[in-house]
Every structure is written in C-alpha cells, then in structure tokens.
Amino acid sequence: MNQISVEELGQRLSSRDASIQLVDVREPEELAIASIEGFVNLPLSQFTEWGDQVPTLFNPQAETLVLCHHGIRSAQMCQWLIAQGFTNVQNISGGIDAYSILVDPSIPQY
Numbered sequence: 001m002n003q004i005s006v007e008e009l010g011q012r013l014s015s016r017d018a019s020i021q022l023v024d025v026r027e028p029e030e031l032a033i034a035s036i037e038g039f040v041n042l043p044l045s046q047f048t049e050w051g052d053q054v055p056t057l058f059n060p061q062a063e064t065l066v067l068c069h070h071g072i073r074s075a076q077m078c079q080w081l082i083a084q085g086f087t088n089v090q091n092i093s094g095g096i097d098a099y100s101i102l103v104d105p106s107i108p109q110y
Helices: 006-014 028-033 044-057 072-083 095-102
Strands: 002-004 021-024 064-067 089-092
Touching (some): 002 006, 064 072
Parallel strands (some): 002 089, 021 064, 064 089
16 A cells, blocks of 8 residues: 655645545544544544445545544555555555644644
C-alpha cells in the first residue's frame, strides 16, 4: 500500500487539486475536535451503513487519500478500497495527529 506524508498532503491541499478524493475514517466525535476541510467522513464503525455506497460515491480510478488519527484505521480502509478495485489509494502516514504537528498547528490535537 502506498503512503503519503502529511507534508505532501499539505502541498496537495494547497494546490486545490480537484481530482483527488479525500476520505476520513474517524468517528464523528473525533471530527468534532479536529478536521481538515474537503474530506468525506466515513466512520469505520458505521461501515455497514456506507460500505455498499462507496462505488457510487467515489471513482475507483481516481487518486484516493485516506486519513484517520494516526494512520492505522486509514491503512485498513486503504486495504479494503484496493480489494474493491480502487487502483490509486494512499494512506496518510501519521494521520491528522502528525498533520496538526507538522503542517497546521491550528488543528487541535487529541
């Protein structure tokens, strides 16, 4: 599975590249504390509610970046997306925790 650093994510977000798909698999209560604009929230705990909608929500050929708190849950999601036929999936290494430390300190840590 491919990884992208939080620094690379920051550059991609600042370029406003509309072709990338952004997925955040954290829980709603985590999102209430800290979030990055542009990400679609698909909490892993609610997989049964959104799992069958992924092929219609996202383009399997488009670059898809997946975020969580530290990078573990997003890695799980990346593996699942690849198993569903997604061809360009990247896990955001270090998650929003690393992003808030290394890229945007205005994002709260938790």
